[in-house]
Amino acid sequence: MEQVDTLVVGAGVVGLAVAARLSQHREVILVEQGHQFGEHSSSRNSEVIHAGIYYPSDSLKAQACVEGKAKLYRHCEEYRIPHAKIGKVLTAQNAQEEEKLASLLLQAQNNGVDDLYWLSNKELSLKAPELNAIAGLYSPSTGILDSHQFMLSLLGKLESNHGQYVPCTKFLAATPKTGGGFIVTLSCDGGPFKLLCHNLINAGGLFAQQNATLIEGLAPINVPPLHYCRGQYFSYQGKHPFKHLIYPVPEEHGLGIHATLDLAGQLRFGPDTHFINDLNYDTDASAIDIFYQAIKRYWPQVDNRRLQVDYAGIRPKTQCQGQQDFQIEGAQRHGLTGLINLFGIESPGLTASLSIADKVATQLKAELK
Ligand SMILES: Cc1cc2nc3c(=O)[nH]c(=O)nc-3n(C[C@H](O)[C@H](O)[C@H](O)COP(=O)(O)OP(=O)(O)OC[C@H]3O[C@@H](n4cnc5c(N)ncnc54)[C@H](O)[C@@H]3O)c2cc1C
Structure with a gap:
């Protein structure tokens, strides 16, 4: 043998x-x-290189994300993998969400992510033009790569x-x-x-x-x-004002319908979260209105005619809650x-x-x- x-x-x-x-x-x-x-x-x-902000301090996720991020940036340099440390803006639309951002800042610090900072109103409007937000945190070590x-x-x-x-x-x-x-x-x-x-x-x-x-x-x-948790994306056709990733405050099963960019500057939104019974990557174009409403909260000028259903991925969750x-x-x-x-x-x-x-x-x- x-x-x-x-x-x-x-x-x-x-x-x-x-x-x-x-x-x-x-x-x-x-x-x-x-x-x-x-x-x-x-x-x-x-295709986001995450900073390590959200995960409980003593978790493997927090440790492996922070360590993995540093190793990944080094690997990308060494092997000339297309990548960009473009940073991300975490936004709050109201006082309650601002408090949530404050607790994320502490969580990030506990995880060893010590480069997050509050944006002034002026910085916020420069880093995230057209955004409807009363406060914003900036994560400079978040990036994107060609996976x-x-x-x-x-x-x-x-x-x-x-x-x-x-x-x-x-x-x-x-x-x-x-x-x-x-x-x-x-x-x-x-x-x-x-x-x-x-x-x-x-x-x-x-x-x-x-x-x-x-x-x-x-x-x-x-x-x-094992619980399949599907998340789908909508791409955004044409021009947009963003140079950084834009995230609302996270939800229970995901990070909220956020805006990411690929290395060519194409904007896309997602992923959402849906528990499904079978492993299938079907997309649901009828979710456009839910996406439109979620995006409009932080980017009122979004044009829903330019949103197009894109692809879906599935998270291998080991529990449905928490x-x-x-x-x-x-x-x-x-x-x-x-x-x-x-x-x-x-x-x-x-x-x-x-x-x-x-x-x-x-x-x-x-x-x-
Ligand atoms: C919607 C979504 C968005 C995400 N966004 C990000 C992000 O921005 N940044 C980030 O860091 N992470 C992100 N992730 C997480 C990341 O994509 C996954 O954690 C990672 O890709 C998991 O890789 P894997 O190798 O474990 O699994 P997979 O990529 O699923 O690979 C497993 C492989 O094993 C093979 N396989 C399984 N069983 C067998 C068998 N019996 N024999 C032979 N082959 C087998 C499968 O065919 C498959 O190719 C996201 C995940 C999802 C779903």
């Missing part, structure tokens, strides 16, 4: 980052069920370290082997194929829970629930040495990917001591 030190399942940005990182010291194979890498959440997001180029650079790193990337190959099952490691069944062109690996990393994103149920010996209690965290679960949690499951890697997973990869490497090293 063919053997490999580490098998990574799933070539989204997280699987790619993990595979690239582990390939520095290990022999790695990265399998992807699709024809291409990054066709799910990793290509259906806002496809980022993923390509990770693939390049994996391959230059002699790791292998195998698309059109699905993880079907794993059985722990006496004495350590896993016998893994994969489906590829020629039918099922068995492989022996010492370490198995489940970076399946929206399929991570399903993959986990295919691992013999993993107790169901170690597989958290704050949830990333879960990076190794043997300490489930007892199977060499197995790491990644659950609930929703936003800011793109920003945090390089930090998540380091955390996986550290956990594996600690387990195998």
